[in-house]
Amino acid sequence: MAATFRLEVATPDRLLIQEDVSDAQVPGAGGALGILPEHSPLISELGNGELSYTTGGRRHSVVVHSGWVEVQPDAVRVLANRAERPDEIDVERARQALKRAQDRISKLGPEVDLARALNALKRAQARLTAKQVSH
Amino acid sequence: MPSLIDIRRRVRSVKNTQQITKAMKMVAAARLRRAQERVLAARPYAAMLEQVLGNVSGAALGDEKAAQNPLLAVRPEQRIQLVLVTADRGLAGAFNSNLVRAAQKFVDDHAAARVSVEAIGRKGRDYFRNRKVPLTGEHLGLVMKATPADAGRIGDTLAARYAAGETDAVYLIYNEFKSVIAQKLVVSRLLPVSLEGREATLDYIYEQPPDELLNSLLPKYVETSLYRAMIESAAAEHAARMTAMDSATSNATDVIESLTLYMNRIRQAKITNEIIEVVSGASALE
Structure with missing residues (x-):
């Protein structure tokens, strides 16, 4: 059994990750997917959140925002609408976005688009978690 | 015979033009590199999406609900939407005229249908603005700094019109980057999306x-x-402009060369004339 598989994370304008990894945690739309080599073929929608993986004994993570994931025994392809490395995340902006989303949800009214606010909330949370700061 | 000063003036003006074309060529070359990088960076995602779509449509093909997807519905093509991607600026050789000609040919070929144009780029807009073809929308100054989000906005508009039955097909005309000296004109159908020939490569969950x-x-x-x-x-x-400006620069060199030669000839003729005058004047005195 192969000890690693290929992980590829791409967004419409760039290829973010292309590495051989030994495991990966992918945020699926219906819950997190833990993927090891020789996983059965699977296609799922992608949620918002942290995607982490191990390569060369080190753990890395990126944040992905909706899209699709395709799993094959020897490869995982993640098509994210947006994706960021931790060093690309602006903590201050994410904090503000989080607060804005929380405000909007708490004073729920007819002018609030709940789905959009929840999405923004999840995005901001994912960014902050990946950056490993408390919020 | 034109005077020496006139020719010198023309040489100077051609030289000025040459400096401009040379600068434009250099700018286009620098921008081309960046644009090429963007094309390369977008390829992996497109290839992966193509594959996932293939795998999903393979499973969806037998599915009745999936077959009813509004973006797959094939209708007789009575109202066709043409999306024409041109440049915003000229001075790029035959880049824009080729596109516009292909678009006009498309309209003529589909004379039985009602064709409307969505113009991405100023040159296509300008051409169809004064013709009998209706313009449904224009996007100027977008091509050079297009983001996936921009494409998404336009795509959503097109898809909504298609799903609502306002259009029966959407075609796309643009120039594909082949190499620095060659562009390939592409006419392709955007909607309805054709799923034929796509099937799942593995037994997916x-x-x-x-x-x-x-x-x-x-x-x-x-x-x-x-x-x-x-x-x-x-x-x-950028590639077309670079090639066009490169040949313009070398044409300017040719013009300058032949003008300089002509100028020297006139100068020499003038000097010879003066010598003859002096010599004959001197011999008259003897």
């Missing part, structure tokens, strides 16, 4: 029903196709 996956994949596919058309067109435009 689908977390969501295939028809739901298809619902979200198809708009993304349209967006990606549009984005690709725009960045390819941007790279092709």
Whole structure:
């Protein structure tokens, strides 16, 4: 059994990750997917959140925002609408976005688009978690 | 015979023009490199999306609900939407005229249908503004700095019109970047999306029903196709401008050379004339 598989994370304008990894945690739309080599073929929608993986004994993570994931025994392809490395995340902006989303949800009214606010909330949370700061 | 001063003036003016064309060539070359990088960076995602779409549509093909997806509905082509991606500026050789000619030919070939144009780029807009073809929208100054989000907005508009039955087919015309000296004109159908020939390569587990996956994949596919058309067109435009300006610069060199030769000939003739006058004047005195 192969000890690693290929992980590829791409967004419409760039290829973010292309590495051989030994495991990966992918945020699926219906819950997190833990993927090891020789996983059965699977296609799922992608949620918002942290995607982490191990390569060369080190753990890395990126944040992905909706899209699709395709799993094959020897490869995982993640098509994210947006994706960021931790060093690309602006903590201050994410904090503000989080607060804005929380405000909007708490004073729920007819002018609030709940789905959009929840999405923004999840995005901001994912960014902050990946950056490993408390919020 | 033109005077020496006139020719000198012309040489100077050609030299000025040459400096401009040389600068434009250099700018185009620098921008071309960046545009090419964008094209390359967008390729992995497009290839992966193509594969996922293939795998999903293979499973969705037998599915009745998936077959009812509004972006797959094939109707007789009575109202055709043409998306024309051109440049915003000229001075790029035959870049824009080739596109416009192909678009006009498309309109003529589909004379039985009502064709409307969505113009991405000023040159296409300008051409169709004064013709009998209706313009449904224009996007100026977008091609050079197009983002996937821009493509998504346009794609959503096109898909909404298509789903509402306002259009029966959407075609896309743009220049694809082949190499620095060659562009390839592409006419392709954007909607309805054709799933024929696509099938699943493996026996996949689908977390969501295939028809739901298809619902979200198809708009993304349209967006990606549009984005690709725009960045390819941007790279092709820079390449075309670079080639055009390169030949303009070397043409200017030729013109300067022949003008200089002509000027020297006149100068020499003038000097010879003066010598003859002096000599004959001197011999008259003897």
